[in-house]
Structures are given as C-alpha cells and as structure tokens.
Amino acid sequence: MGVLEPILLRLVDRARRKSAWLFHFNAGACNGCDIELVACLTPRYDVEQLGIRLEGSPRHADILCVTGPVTRTTREALRTIHAQLPDPKVVVAIGSCPATANVFAGSPVIDGPVDRIIPVDLFIPGCPPRPNAVVQGIAEAIELLVAKGVAQ
Amino acid sequence: MTRLFLALLVFPGLLYAVPMGWLMLGSERKVVARLQGRVGPPLTQGFYDFVKLLAKAPVPRAETFLLTLLPILAVASTLGALALLPVGAGGFTGDLIVFVGLLEMAPLCSVLAGFASRSVYGEVGATREAVLGISGNVPFLAALLALASAAGSLQLAAVAGGAPWVVRGPALLALLACLPVKLRMNPFSVANAEQEILAGPLTEMDGPRLALWELAHALEWVVLAGLVAVLVVPGRGGAFVLVSFAVVPLLGTLAAATARFKIDQAARFLWIWAVLAAVLAFFAAMAVRHGSL
Numbered sequence: 001m002g003v004l005e006p007i008l009l010r011l012v013d014r015a016r017r018k019s020a021w022l023f024h025f026n027a028g029a030c031n032g033c034d035i036e037l038v039a040c041l042t043p044r045y046d047v048e049q050l051g052i053r054l055e056g057s058p059r060h061a062d063i064l065c066v067t068g069p070v071t072r073t074t075r076e077a078l079r080t081i082h083a084q085l086p087d088p089k090v091v092v093a094i095g096s097c098p099a100t101a102n103v104f105a106g107s108p109v110i111d112g113p114v115d116r117i118i119p120v121d122l123f124i125p126g127c128p129p130r131p132n133a134v135v136q137g138i139a140e141a142i143e144l145l146v147a148k149g150v151a152q
Numbered sequence: 153m154t155r156l157f158l159a160l161l162v163f164p165g166l167l168y169a170v171p172m173g174w175l176m177l178g179s180e181r182k183v184v185a186r187l188q189g190r191v192g193p194p195l196t197q198g199f200y201d202f203v204k205l206l207a208k209a210p211v212p213r214a215e216t217f218l219l220t221l222l223p224i225l226a227v228a229s230t231l232g233a234l235a236l237l238p239v240g241a242g243g244f245t246g247d248l249i250v251f252v253g254l255l256e257m258a259p260l261c262s263v264l265a266g267f268a269s270r271s272v273y274g275e276v277g278a279t280r281e282a283v284l285g286i287s288g289n290v291p292f293l294a295a296l297l298a299l300a301s302a303a304g305s306l307q308l309a310a311v312a313g314g315a316p317w318v319v320r321g322p323a324l325l326a327l328l329a330c331l332p333v334k335l336r337m338n339p340f341s342v343a344n345a346e347q348e349i350l351a352g353p354l355t356e357m358d359g360p361r362l363a364l365w366e367l368a369h370a371l372e373w374v375v376l377a378g379l380v381a382v383l384v385v386p387g388r389g390g391a392f393v394l395v396s397f398a399v400v401p402l403l404g405t406l407a408a409a410t411a412r413f414k415i416d417q418a419a420r421f422l423w424i425w426a427v428l429a430a431v432l433a434f435f436a437a438m439a440v441r442h443g444s445l
C-alpha cells in the first residue's frame with residue numbers, strides 16, 4: 001500500500017469533490033427556499049455539471065440541505081434523517097428560517113432553529129436566498145465535505 | 153477454459169465492461185442534459201460516483217450480510233452474462249439459457265434487496281420491479297426463443313448469425329422495447345421512481361453497497377446494449393462496440409422525451425406492443441422453420 005495510498009487518497013478527494021449528492025429536507029419551510037434549491041438543477045444553473053444530484057434517499061446523500069424553521073412535527077424526522085446519512089456528511093441550512101426561525105420565531109409550534117436539533121456546518125442566508133447563493137453555498141459545502149473526509 | 157477466462161476478465165468482461173459501463177452511464181446523463189438544454193455531468197461521472205460511494209462509511213444496521221451479498225451476486229452474475237456474448241471467445245452449447253439465467257439474477261437480487269431492507273419504499277419498489285420484471289420478460293424471452301428456433305440452436309453465436317432478418321427485425325424491436333424496462337429508465341422508471349418512492353429497492357443501500365449496485369447497473373447497460381449489438385452485427389468485435397454504444401443516445405433520447413408511466417400503463421404497454429413484436433417474430437420463425445419463407 002505504501003506508494004499507492006497517497007494516490008488513492010487523492011483520488012477519493014477528487015471523487016468527493018466531483019460527485020456531491022444532496023438530500024433535501026423541508027422542516028416546515030414556506031416552499032420559497034425549496035424552489036430556489038430546485039432551480040439550481042434547472043438549465044440556467046445546472047449544478048449537475050459539477051456532478052451534483054438531488055437524491056431521493058438520505059442514505060445515498062453526502063450533503064443534507066435543510067429548509068424551514070423545524071416545526072414540532074418535523075423535529076424527530078430531521079434527527080432520524082440526519083442519522084441516516086453515511087459519513088462523511090455535511091449539513092447545509094438554506095434560508096433565514098433554519099438559521100433564526102425568521103418570522104416564525106416565538107411560535108409555539110416551532111422547535112428550531114435547526115442547530116438546536118442537529119449540528120449545522122453551513123448557513124446560506126436569505127429569504128429566500130438566490131440560486132447563485134445556494135450554488136455558492138453548496139460549493140463551499142463540498143470543500144467542507146472533502147476536509148471532513150480527510151479528517152476521517 | 154482460457155477463452156472463457158479471457159472473456160470474463162478482458163473482453164467483453166471486466167476490463168472492457170467496467171469503463172464502458174461508466175462511459176455509458178455518463179453519456180446517457182449527458183444526452184438527457186443536452187436535450188434539456190443543460191451542459192450535464194462529465195462522461196467520467198460514473199467513475200467518480202463509484203469511487204466516492206466506495207469511500208463512504210455505511211450506517212451500521214442489522215441486515216448487513218444479506219444486503220452485502222446481494223449486490224456482489226448481481227455484479228458477478230452480470231459479468232458472467234457478459235462473458236457469454238459471442239464476441240471474441242466462442243460460447244458453448246445451450247448458452248442462451250445460461251445467459252438469460254445470469255442476466256435475470258441482477259433484477260432478482262434487487263427485488264430481494266428491496267424486501268430485505270425492510271423499508272416500505274424498498275418493498276413498494278421491489279414489488280413494482282417484480283411486476284415489471286414479469287411483464288418485460290415475457291416479450292424479452294419470447295423474442296429470444298423465436299430467434300433460437302429460427303436459428304435451430306440454443307447457442308448465442310449461432311442464434312446471432314443464423315436467424316434471418318424477417319425474424320431478427322421484429323425480435324430486435326421487442327428486445328429494444330424491453331431495454332428501458334430492464335435498465336429502469338423513463339418511461340419505465342416505475343420501480344426506482346426517484347422522489348416518488350425515494351429510490352425504490354435501493355432506498356436503504358449506502359456506501360460501498362450502493363457503489364456495487366451502481367456497478368451492476370453499469371454492467372447491465374453493457375450486456376443489454378451488447379446483446380442488441382450482437383444481433384445487429386454478429387461476430388464482429390469493433391462493430392460490436394460501436395453499435396452497443398449507439399444504443400445509449402437512443403435510450404437517452406427516449407428517456408428525455410417521456411415521462412414516467414404508471415405501473416399499470418407500463419405493464420399494459422409491454423403486454424400489448426412488445427408482446428406483439430415478439431409474437432410477430434415467433435410467427436416468422438415458425439414460417440422459416442417450415443420452409444414457407
């Protein structure tokens with residue numbers, strides 16, 4: 001393995017950088033942030049050219065994208081889903097809701113913001129953030145993902 | 153024996169099929185992206201996805217043994233089916249039956265994996281996969297049988313070279329109609345319906361296991377496209393590669409142009425149109441055998 005190992009590790013780093021799969025979880029968002037995230041996959045932004053794909057199952061994903069302020073009913077689901085992502089994983093909170101609970105702050109049915117429930121690696125601010133910001137955030141999340149993979 | 157090993161490990165087996173499979177997956181995504189006015193992922197995407205998935209640490213769970221065994225079986229049997237394609241090394245008597253058996257292992261394993269994962273999405277996906285598998289296999293097997301009976305042999309090499317075009321035409325049509333079913337592509341992507349039932353039978357697969365499933369899928373591409381190529385240009389290595397690759401834009405275009413069928417629509421389509429083509433091939437084969445064509 002001696003000589004081969006650094007080459008393999010660099011290959012894995014490169015593969016992680018080129019193939020980030022997202023899982024999108026709506027924790028009570030108003031749908032504004034969700035459509036901006038989905039817009040990143042459309043022809044105008046086309047993040048698939050970076051190997052990014054929206055996956056249907058959290059077990060396939062590398063990056064968990066959370067939108068919304070985390071309502072009482074989505075809290076446990078969020079915990080479960082976060083536990084289902086295989087390591088290395090990164091959590092990205094999209095929008096002002098998951099960061100601060102936004103206009104929903106103080107509501108009795110809100111348990112958020114997200115970092116009270118699960119650890120968050122990156123916040124993308126905005127209500128909703130523009131797709132450019134989302135793309136930039138995901139690009140930064142990929143760098144975090146690679147760094148976490150190295151640490152592992 | 154050495155010939156079989158060569159076929160298994162070099163061409164059309166491991167050494168050719170794995171890169172080719174990734175290239176086919178990449179090109180299919182590229183074709184779909186171009187048709188949607190996007191740039192799409194690089195052609196090497198399949199390779200990167202595979203390496204990344206291999207390097208992930210799966211979440212511990214109880215059913216590990218079965219869920220690890222099934223994708224290995226799927227990869228191994230699909231490789232075996234590839235080795236039987238009559239290009240390069242020759243086959244042996246009765247290899248059509250072995251070929252079909254090996255080819256059907258991967259879908260069967262994925263149905264089992266869906267149930268073994270104990271996820272509702274996995275189970276719904278597995279049920280759909282089983283229904284589609286039956287509907288798709290009737291025309292698929294009927295077309296292969298028609299070819300075999302027209303050629304008077306169960307050897308793939310003889311079948312590919314021996315069946316006259318009156319039989320081969322409709323049989324190829326039936327096989328082509330079954331290809332998107334077997335590759336779980338639009339409009340037959342009912343079993344792995346993304347976002348609708350998460351990822352179907354593969355919902356609970358993660359890390360290296362998912363990597364193996366992706367590899368099995370890539371190999372299935374190479375086998376099925378290879379089967380078409382063998383029937384179109386029998387016995388030629390170079391043309392085999394070209395024709396099997398030409399299947400990719402064809403299926404990619406179909407996938408980009410269509411939406412997903414419902415399970416009953418998909419089954420009905422196969423039972424009417426694909427079976428019709430297969431029956432045509434069958435009648436042609438009978439006519440050929442009794443010397444009236």
Ligand code: SF4
Binds near residue numbers: 028030031067097127
């Ligand atoms: S941040 Fe704004 S747009 Fe996004 S979910 Fe919250 S309220 Fe809606």
